[in-house]
Amino acid sequence: MVFGLFSKDKALQRTIEKATNKLSQQVDRWGALEKLREDGTDEALFGMCKRWGITSLKGVEDEPEMREQLERWRKEAQLHAGFEHGGNGRFAIMFEGPEERALADHISGVLETAYWNIGQRLNTYPASTLEVILYTQRHFTDVTRSPDWAAGAYDGRIRLSVDGALSNGAALDRVVVHELAHAMVHTLAPRGVPAWLHEGLAVSFEPGEKPWVVQTLGQASSMIPLDSLKSGFSGLSSAEAQVAYAESAVAAGMIMKRLGPNLPAFLQGLESTDSVDAGLVSFGFTTADLERSLRAQMRK
């Protein structure tokens, strides 16, 4: 597949040029940076950071933000340079040291099984290799800047915090499947899926019973409106996040049940409508109905 590689390289090169051209519009530059982060290799990111080092950033209106972002990516690429590699082709797994190889093999198996399960539900089977990176908690927090309650993240790559993971296999497997679900939903519907639905689907695909969902709702005294969970959960406290995840899981569960095999088309449709309600209306319900049901499950 030399041609495929060649054209991918050329596309990356064009993205790099767009991202590093200080005459580009700010929004185009950041768009190109995001694309590079999603599609690019560490080498591509590293090369771009070097290019920025040579090209003066002076005169670019958002110079401090650009510098900060590039410095973070440079450090990340440097960190990854010392990592070990594993995986099976579908998943490229990177990890910090040889002592984690057995863990990486285990995670590879969990991903493989989940890929087919989730693939069947979403009717989507991503063909490109998905990168999965295992970090110690410290490096995970550095790289993802996630809140301290998070153990996994997906930003085009799956990033997992695996400190102490061997002693708690079930919890690790849950996080692995959760992040894979994000990756596969993203492949199916790259835009338009609100954070609460993304999270709710990811929780729903996690293996095992989830008694915490019903318990959390039962103990919550007020509902967080789904619309305020549209962009993400990272600003929430650990307790608020717990409620947000429980609400999302129940809401997504109801959508999955009502839509059945229509779920993938519904998710894809969100890209053009950017409105969950617009997609749900043909199934005879709206997010207001979901919220009513959530409220009914909460502490009176």
Ligand SMILES: [Zn+2]
């Ligand atoms: Zn998530």
